[in-house]
Amino acid sequence: MTVLAAALPLAPLLAALVGFLLRGRRAAAALAITAASVALVSAVVLAVRFDNPFVDAYRAADFAGLSVDFGVRVNGAATLMAVTVGAVALAVQIYSVAYLHNGRNGRSVAEGGDERYGPYAAQVSLFTAAMMTVVVAPDLIQLLIGWEVMGVCSYLLIAHDRTLPEAPGAAVKAFLVTRVGDVGFLLGIAVLGYHAGSFRIDTVLAHDYKPFDLTLACLLLLAGVAGKSAQFPLHTWLPDAMAGPTPISALIHAATMVAAGVYVVAQLFPLFAGSDPALTVLAVMAAITMLLGALAALAQTDIKRVLAWSTVSQLGYMTGALAVHAPGTALFHLFTHAAFKALLFLAAGAVIHAVHSNLIAATGGLRTLMPLTFLATTAGLAALAGLPPFAGFWSKEAVLASALHEGGGVGWLIYGTGAVTVLLTGWYAARLWLLVFLGAPRTTEARHAHEPPGAMRWPVLLLAVPATLLGLAALAGGFVDRLGPGTGEVGHLGAAVAVPLLLALGGAGLAALMWRRGAADPADRLPARPALAAAFYLDAVQNALVTRPVLALARWARRGDEAVVDGAVDGTGSAAVRAGGVLAWAHRAGVPRAAGAALAGAVLLGVVAAVVEVAR
Structure with missing residues (x-):
């Protein structure tokens, strides 16, 4: 079992190290896909054979009584997370072979092209290895290493397209914004390690902290979570990260980076459960994030940015579940979201590949031209909107049911904002579906659209299976038991599901009604659309309040x-230089001047000696 767990990060890490040295495209693709396959198979076997949690670690360092251990730590949630990461990583590696093939894709030059596929595949492998390190880390320092390597990989992959003017800026923004949160994350780890005397996770969880120390550590950790998992106010990097290749968007949004923060809080939840102030802060952050993301998604004109803002919103559901003492429910929504969001991004890539544009206005009428993509996207959007029996329905309802069960101010805050977000999600999911697939093609490229190559088509179709059926796993006791504490509402949904279900259907129906009444785009009828499209100008606010003052200070x-x-x-x-000039002048002087200078020096030394003697 230890070997299987160790293979999760080591297989893609080895592929990354070797891949950076390869020049041939076929060899790079074969290596990357093989490593992702090994990681996925290891994860599946580990999940099937898993019986009890185990830790296998060795002492890597000891600094003044603070120990650092490296190895593996596996529990039920880790096995499921590893399968999720492995499946999405393999789908992305296979999909990328066709999507970045000789630059023949939706944005030919802009997506990189054949000559840079080798480094791209190696970076994806390194990204996967970093996330797997976070999943199985037994020690907070090992976890931090994986956490930080993911930040570097996101920078490299978002900036992969060197011809897009916005790509370098988006990469730098993602790197810097997440680094702001990571400062707090590092300090939080330091506080925990200092008081526990070890960075080993089991030791950290077992230590009895003073209330102030525990709350301080949890709040510092939440700063890192806000950065990595795109929570307000450190969410602004995620929509701009769409400048990266579409498969990378799928990887970041589904199985790495943004999932890391939620997963870490779930694994360290016994700490957060002991700090009500930290959970209150998390609840407020979650409520703002889910509502803000949904409102911004209403008015986007770029397919990928609609999906990006929907990710921000759905991450709010996950952190909201954590805030109401339901880490298992948060992980359940993380897993279902990974399935349908990876599906949606890869399907969006197929559409972009066909119409050569990210803009919704460049699509239309693709239902008959791309029937398989249409069916897969329909499943993904239905799961996003939370319609039964698709995966998102079960996990979203479990989050809301957990909030109702929690009650109190925090519970009602999460339930209320979650219910409103359901309505908004149904609206923007229906809008995207209607404008892309129904009606008439609006461009020449859309009229000649066709299904993508097999390497792009099959990952989309296979991901449609968990996007449709994964929610039914809530009915399986073994699956629920592995999610950890806080899963009481999973698989036991009652009549309370009627309200959010009606809200989702109402939102979708309202979008359809606006579309059928002649609106070329239902978003055109939204009040304050520019403000919604700009996410209430929070980027401008951050520039005015943070970026410009920092630049002025710099x-x-x-x-x-x-x-x-x-x-x-x-x-x-x-x-x-001046002293040297004076001495040079003296050196070049005649004998009388030199004698005078020597006499003056002797007199000066005599005066100094006399002063010193008197001072005694």
Whole structure:
């Protein structure tokens, strides 16, 4: 079992290290796909054979009584998470072979092309290895290593397209925004390790902390979670990350990066359960995130940005479940979301490949031209909207039922915002479905659209299976038991499901009604559409309140450095030059002047000696 667990990060890590040295496209593709397959098979076998949690770790370092262990730590949730990561990573690697083939895709040059496929595949493997490291880490330091490597990989992959003007800026933004949160995450780990005397997760969880220390550590950890899992106010990087290749969007949104924060809180939940202030902060953050993401998704004109904002919103559901003491429900929604969101992004890539544009306005009428993509996308959007029997219905209802069961201010906050978000989600999911697949093609490319190659088509079709059926796993006791505490509402949904279901259908019906009444785009009739499309101008607010002051401070610091530090160094050099000039003048002087200088020096030394003697 230990070997299987170790293979989860090591197989893709080895593929990444070797892949960076390869130049041939076929060899790079074969290596990346093989490594992803090994990781997935290992995860599946581990999940099937799993019986009891286990830890196998060795002491890697010991600093002044603080120990660091490396190895594996496997529980039920880790086995399911590993299967999720492995499945999505394999689908992305296979899909990418065709999507980035010789630049013949929706944005030919913009998606990279054949010459850069090798580094791309290696970076995807490294991304997968980093997430698997987080999944099985027995120690917070090992977890932190995987956590930070993911940040580097996201930067590299978002910036993969060197011809898109927005790609470098989006990559830098993702890197810097998540680094802001990671400062808090690192400090939170330091607080826990200092008080527990070890960074080993089981030791950290078992330690008895003072209330202030525990709350401080949890709040610091939540800063990192807000960055990685795109929670308000550190969510702004995720929609801009759509500048990366579409398969990378699927990987980031479904199985890595944004999933990491939710997973870590679920694994460390005994700590958070002991800090009501931290859970209250998490609840407020979740409520704002889910509602903000849904409102922004209403008005987007780019297919991928609709899906990106929907991810922000759905992540709010997951953190909301954590806030109401339901980590198992949060993981359940994470798994179902991974299935339908990976499906939706890869299906969106097929549409982009066909119409050569990300814009919704460049599509239309694709139902008959791309029937398989239409059916798969329908399943994905139905799961996103939370319609039965699709996967998202079960997990979303479990989140809302958990909030109702929690009650109190936090419970009603999550339930109320969650219910409103259900209505909005039904609306924007229906809008996207109607505009892309129904009606008449709106461009020449849309009129000549066709299904993608097999390497792109089969991952989409296979992902449609869990997007449709994974929610039914809630009815299987073994699956629920592995999710951990807080799964009481999973698989035991009652009459309360009627309200959110009616809201979802109502939102979808309203979008359809607006569309049938002649609106070329139902979003055109939204009040304050520009504000919604710009996500209430939060980017501009952050620029005004954070970015510009920081840049001004940096300019001030640079001028101070040049005037004080550089001035001192340069001044020392100038003084030495001037002193050298004086000495050179004295050296070149005639004998009378030299004798006078020697006499003056002797007198000066005598005066100094006399002063010193008097001072004694």
